[in-house]
Amino acid sequence: xxxxxxxxxxxxxxxxxxxxxxxxxxxxxxxxxxxxxxxxxxxxxxxxxxxxxxxxxxxxxxxxxxxxxxxxxxxxxxxxxxxxxxxxxxxxxxxxxxxxxxxxxxxxxxxxxxxxxxxxxxxxxxxxxxxxxxxxxxxxxxxxxxxxxxxxxxxxxxxxxxxxxxxxxxxxxxxxxxxxxxxxxxxxxxxxxxxxxxxxxxxxxxxxxxxxxxxxxxxxxxxxxxxxxxxxxxxxxxxxxxxxxxxxxxxxxxxxxxxxxxxxxxxxxxxxxxxxxxxxxxxxxxxxxxxxxxxxxxxxxxxxxxxxxxxxxxxxxxxxxxxxxxxxxxxxxxxxxxxxxxxxxxxxxxxxxxxxxxxxxxxxxxxxxxxxxxxxxxxxxxxxxxxxxxxxxxxxxxxxxxxxxxxxxxxxxxxxxxxxxxxxxxxxxxxxxxxxxxxxxxxxxxxxxxxxxxxxxxxxxxxxxxxxxxxxxxxxxxxxxxxxxxxxxxxxxxxxxxxxxxxxxxxxxxxxxxxxxxxxxxxxxxxxxxxxxxxxxxxxxxxxxxxxxxxxxxxxxxxxxxxxxxxxxxxxxxxxxxxxxxxxxxxxxxxxxxxxxxxxxxxxxxxxxxxxxxxxxxxxxxxxxxxxxxxxxxxxxxxxxxxxxxxxxxxxxxxxxxx
Amino acid sequence: xxxxxxxxxxxxxxxxxxxxxxxxxxxxxxxxxxxxxxxxxxxxxxxxxxxxxxxxxxxxxxxxxxxxxxxxxxxxxxxxxxxxxxxxxxxxxxxxxxxxxxxxxxxxxxxxxxxxxxxxxxxxxxxxxxxxxxxxxxxxxxxxxxxxxxxxxxxxxxxxxxxxxxxxxxxxxxxxx
Numbered sequence: 001x002x003x004x005x006x007x008x009x010x011x012x013x014x015x016x017x018x019x020x021x022x023x024x025x026x027x028x029x030x031x032x033x034x035x036x037x038x039x040x041x042x043x044x045x046x047x048x049x050x051x052x053x054x055x056x057x058x059x060x061x062x063x064x065x066x067x068x069x070x071x072x073x074x075x076x077x078x079x080x081x082x083x084x085x086x087x088x089x090x091x092x093x094x095x096x097x098x099x100x101x102x103x104x105x106x107x108x109x110x111x112x113x114x115x116x117x118x119x120x121x122x123x124x125x126x127x128x129x130x131x132x133x134x135x136x137x138x139x140x141x142x143x144x145x146x147x148x149x150x151x152x153x154x155x156x157x158x159x160x161x162x163x164x165x166x167x168x169x170x171x172x173x174x175x176x177x178x179x180x181x182x183x184x185x186x187x188x189x190x191x192x193x194x195x196x197x198x199x200x201x202x203x204x205x206x207x208x209x210x211x212x213x214x215x216x217x218x219x220x221x222x223x224x225x226x227x228x229x230x231x232x233x234x235x236x237x238x239x240x241x242x243x244x245x246x247x248x249x250x251x252x253x254x255x256x257x258x259x260x261x262x263x264x265x266x267x268x269x270x271x272x273x274x275x276x277x278x279x280x281x282x283x284x285x286x287x288x289x290x291x292x293x294x295x296x297x298x299x300x301x302x303x304x305x306x307x308x309x310x311x312x313x314x315x316x317x318x319x320x321x322x323x324x325x326x327x328x329x330x331x332x333x334x335x336x337x338x339x340x341x342x343x344x345x346x347x348x349x350x351x352x353x354x355x356x357x358x359x360x361x362x363x364x365x366x367x368x369x370x371x372x373x374x375x376x377x378x379x380x381x382x383x384x385x386x387x388x389x390x391x392x393x394x395x396x397x398x399x400x401x402x403x404x405x406x407x408x409x410x411x412x413x414x415x416x417x418x419x420x421x422x423x424x425x426x427x428x429x430x431x432x433x434x435x436x437x438x439x440x441x442x443x444x445x446x447x448x449x450x451x452x453x454x455x456x457x458x459x460x461x462x463x464x465x466x467x468x469x470x471x472x473x474x475x476x477x478x479x480x481x482x483x484x485x486x487x488x489x490x491x492x493x494x495x496x497x498x499x500x501x502x503x504x505x506x507x508x509x510x511x512x513x514x515x516x517x518x519x520x521x522x523x524x525x526x527x528x529x530x531x532x533x534x535x536x537x538x539x540x541x542x543x544x545x546x547x548x549x550x551x552x553x554x555x556x557x558x559x560x561x562x563x564x565x566x567x568x569x570x571x572x573x574x575x576x577x578x579x580x581x582x583x584x585x586x587x588x589x590x591x592x593x594x595x596x597x598x599x600x601x602x603x604x605x606x607x608x609x610x611x612x613x614x615x616x617x618x619x620x621x622x623x624x625x626x627x628x629x630x631x632x633x634x635x636x637x638x639x640x641x642x643x644x645x646x647x648x649x650x651x652x653x654x655x656x657x658x659x
Numbered sequence: 660x661x662x663x664x665x666x667x668x669x670x671x672x673x674x675x676x677x678x679x680x681x682x683x684x685x686x687x688x689x690x691x692x693x694x695x696x697x698x699x700x701x702x703x704x705x706x707x708x709x710x711x712x713x714x715x716x717x718x719x720x721x722x723x724x725x726x727x728x729x730x731x732x733x734x735x736x737x738x739x740x741x742x743x744x745x746x747x748x749x750x751x752x753x754x755x756x757x758x759x760x761x762x763x764x765x766x767x768x769x770x771x772x773x774x775x776x777x778x779x780x781x782x783x784x785x786x787x788x789x790x791x792x793x794x795x796x797x798x799x800x801x802x803x804x805x806x807x808x809x810x811x812x813x814x815x816x817x818x819x820x821x822x823x824x825x826x827x828x829x830x831x832x833x834x835x836x
Contacts, residue, residue: 073735158731158734158735159731161731273662277665280665281665284669315673315676315677318673318676319673322669323666323669323670323673326665326666326669327666329662329665329666330662330663330665330666333662334662370672370675373675373676373678374675377675377678565761568734569729569731569734571728571729571731572729
């Protein structure tokens with residue numbers, strides 16, 4: 001009975017979403033305050049009903065209600081409670097419900113924080129978010145209902161996919177979704193700007209913190225997924241260029257380009273149509289990510305069960321959302337750009353280069369991801385694009401991006417002088433070159449040319465990001481939170497790049513066969529397998545190896561790699577034994593039994609791999625710092641004043657432009 | 660004009676996607692359709708000394724079901740396979756990418772719907788069959804020709820909509836009732 005209430009709540013939410021999507025937009029077009037006033041209450045009520053539906057589904061999982069098909073397929077009475085809750089988004093139906101809950105939460109946040117917006121702008125933004133919600137709720141109700149009953153009820157459930165029974169996987173999907181869906185806010189602001197024909201610097205100021213917030217979550221979500229893949233999949237890699245990973249990475253690149261472009265629009269009133277296009281692209285790529293995972297058109301380890309009906313629905317939804325947005329763009333954007341010049345060495349130029357490189361990177365990944373579809377289309381052959389292709393295609397735009405970042409962030413608006421900037425930081429550049437060469441040579445041994453380029457670029461960005469914050473700490477300079485955030489985020493990029501350069505150049509992987517009592521030497525460490533034990537978990541049995549690691553006879557660590565077999569689904573899972581430190585990871589994963597007590601094991605030495613995730617955390621932190629800037633917390637009076645000033649300074653409407 | 664360029668690109672991409680959906684692996688007719696079942700010779704799961712060949716499916720319409728004990732979706736369809744077996748549908752199993760001990764334990768625990776299960780030790784036969792993921796089910800007529808291939812767990816609905824009409828076309832003496 002309770003589950004039916006969940007379904008009813010979703011239907012009511014759909015009705016409210018239609019109201020929220022239609023009335024305020026019509027009201028804004030007709031300048032009808034009564035219709036526009038619908039937006040906020042509808043958003044609040046819609047959130048309430050979706051939250052009720054979600055709560056009911058969580059409850060069904062916690063109470064093991066196996067009369068629901070979705071619960072029976074994805075949970076089990078032996079499953080620990082934490083994973084029962086996580087199982088809610090462990091498969092397609094529930095993850096869509098989480099998606100729409102997150103959309104409703106973002107909408108609620110916009111409704112709450114939009115008091116300072118002009119009424120028609122707030123109504124349009126909330127209206128667009130309402131329309132996106134209509135599509136998603138209809139998708140859930142018509143093709144992916146998690147409240148479907150199972151007749152007769154199952155005695156017990158089929159259990160959650162063991163790959164997902166992991167603490168990082170409990171929070172990875174929600175984080176990622178918060179990021180994906182958060183880009184809908186920037187999208188809604190872009191549509192609202194095009195509908196109203198008003199795109200001024202104030203608009204960019206409203207849009208920027210929302211974009212940054214979504215980007216922070218996306219960054220953390222992707223990093224969590226990478227970290228999980230590293231210790232759980234047993235291969236010890238941290239990025240696989242899997243279609244679904246790419247699907248999360250493309251919106252990240254577009255969002256990164258977007259808030260850099262927004263910086264130009266906010267400060268100089270330029271790049272307007274480009275900013276709009278990036279806002280559309282970022283959210284479109286998020287939707288594309290959802291589409292690729294669920295339609296089954298690309299083969300991926302992450303893929304949900306594919307169903308063509310769902311694929312067609314999502315495709316139609318994508319067509320409407322992206323098609324309408326781009327048609328609106330083709331129609332309205334030409335009138336929005338305002339003339340304004342900047343010199344070749346100004347910060348605008350660097351941000352333009354940043355945007356172009358990021359978009360090229362996203363485009364290359366998109367082409368690589370979709371290449372199998374193209375080939376299928378033209379020749380009918382099935383192919384796949386491997387990681388080496390992606391790595392090469394990605395490094396080409398990224399290395400110049402990282403190298404130019406250090407210069408670009410120190411140039412000034414309008415009339416920068418690169419020569420002067422370089423002269424001011426010549427000692428930093430020299431230091432970066434020295435450290436960039438010395439670190440690999442003395443730390444790890446003879447480097448290749450690409451390694452030196454990578455480490456030097458990374459160290460240069462780290463030093464360049466620290467320059468101003470250090471001056472600020474010494475009291476020589478005052479930094480706004482936005483600028484401090486930029487430096488912190490760029491520091492994260494440098495740390496990340498350093499980690500990638502070192503681990504790709506000096507990581508060692510060795511596959512060995514080993515018996516209890518054997519010792520193998522890898523990367524200057526001796527790994528001794530002491531014994532195997534059998535351990536029982538709540539819903540799995542495992543074989544656990546005890547591996548003692550020594551270096552020159554000195555004990556370093558004891559690693560406990562496990563091979564788990566989940567009782568119900570009988571699938572083997574690898575839990576790697578890892579000794580982690582900032583300098584290096586030692587990694588042992590059990591492979592397969594080779595008979596006669598021997599096992600294949602994969603032993604890895606991964607120098608500085610932690611910097612990869614640490615860098616991502618620092619980047620996200622930078623986003624948070626930037627969002628805290630005082631100018632995004634302006635009160636209504638200040639907003640009105642700034643708005644008027646900007647309107648005089650930069651805003652034009654299509655009508656003016658045409659006339 | 661340049662502002663319409665994104666729209667044009669998107670429409671081209673959309674056309675590609677709609678095409679890809681129709682080419683969805685579970686929808687496209689396998690190139691093996693109307694072709695004879697590739698011949699194979701594999702050890703039997705129950706008794707590795709025994710050999711299973713494509714002739715295990717000969718004589719009457721039968722199903723070839725690709726499964727593994729690691730495959731969650733195979734668990735979903737298992738109860739329905741048991742029901743089909745009870746109704747006299749001959750099903751030959753192809754155990755793919757699996758450990759034999761856990762495959763045997765799986766059949767002991769959930770029941771064995773298969774006339775016989777061949778173990779595809781090297782995964783060769785799965786490649787010959789163009790297996791995309793487990794579970795997959797081939798419908799083979801009495802003469803050893805592949806009539807239909809279904810990807811994903813079998814359900815009563817799929818059976819009714821996809822398998823029954825084809826079996827009916829094969830005429831009397833079709834599989835099961």
